[in-house]
Amino acid sequence: MANAAVSAEAKGGVISRREFLYYIWGASIALYAAQFSGLLIWFLLPRFREGEFGGKFLVSMDDLPDVNSAPINMPAGRFWLVNLDTTQPNELMKKAPDETQDIIGVAAIYKVCTHLGCIYAWTDVNNRFECPCHGSKYRLDGRRIESPAPRTLDRFRLEFLDADKNPIPGTQSELVDDFYIPVPLTDNAAFISVDTGDRKKGPSQELLCSFADACP
Ligand code: FES
Numbered sequence: 001m002a003n004a005a006v007s008a009e010a011k012g013g014v015i016s017r018r019e020f021l022y023y024i025w026g027a028s029i030a031l032y033a034a035q036f037s038g039l040l041i042w043f044l045l046p047r048f049r050e051g052e053f054g055g056k057f058l059v060s061m062d063d064l065p066d067v068n069s070a071p072i073n074m075p076a077g078r079f080w081l082v083n084l085d086t087t088q089p090n091e092l093m094k095k096a097p098d099e100t101q102d103i104i105g106v107a108a109i110y111k112v113c114t115h116l117g118c119i120y121a122w123t124d125v126n127n128r129f130e131c132p133c134h135g136s137k138y139r140l141d142g143r144r145i146e147s148p149a150p151r152t153l154d155r156f157r158l159e160f161l162d163a164d165k166n167p168i169p170g171t172q173s174e175l176v177d178d179f180y181i182p183v184p185l186t187d188n189a190a191f192i193s194v195d196t197g198d199r200k201k202g203p204s205q206e207l208l209c210s211f212a213d214a215c216p
Helices: 002-010 017-044 208-212
Strands: 056-060 072-074 079-085 104-110 121-123 128-130 144-146 155-161 174-176 179-181 191-200
Touching (some): 144 208
Antiparallel strands (some): 155 191
């Protein structure tokens, strides 16, 4: 370094070709390092903020619907929250003949119809979800009653949090055949965290209308 300074001094401040190339090389390395750091920071930052579709939504347990009652609409998160229990069957929710296990727990159901993507709604008079576009109908848990929808409504991953908003171990949505099954209620839950960035497609189960021989 001292030699280089002496050499530059000896040349009356004129930079040699070799020194010029060193400077260019150093500047290139510095630019590359800056770009890499910027990309790393961008990658590590969360893509979506809490409360924004694509991110996590916090729902108070006070807002949870009663068991097998009409779903709660969460428009910002684009999901319906349902509370299911087929051990207490009623008009809204009961087991179908091909369902061997009881369906118990909370699920967050994506608000987009699995046919061509219309926004369906809960219809109180008929106790089911109905799509205004082509008439698909779904049970409270999102299973198809009538087509043309090709499959059950999609679901988001969820978990229960305690009063300090810490996750309660063992309450994360479980995958069965790559689909989130409802999460059973737990005593010390104060909130439900729904991750709208983690969605699983519903399966293609038998139409419920076929069991009653009532398909249109
Ligand atoms: S988009 Fe819902 S039935 Fe066609």
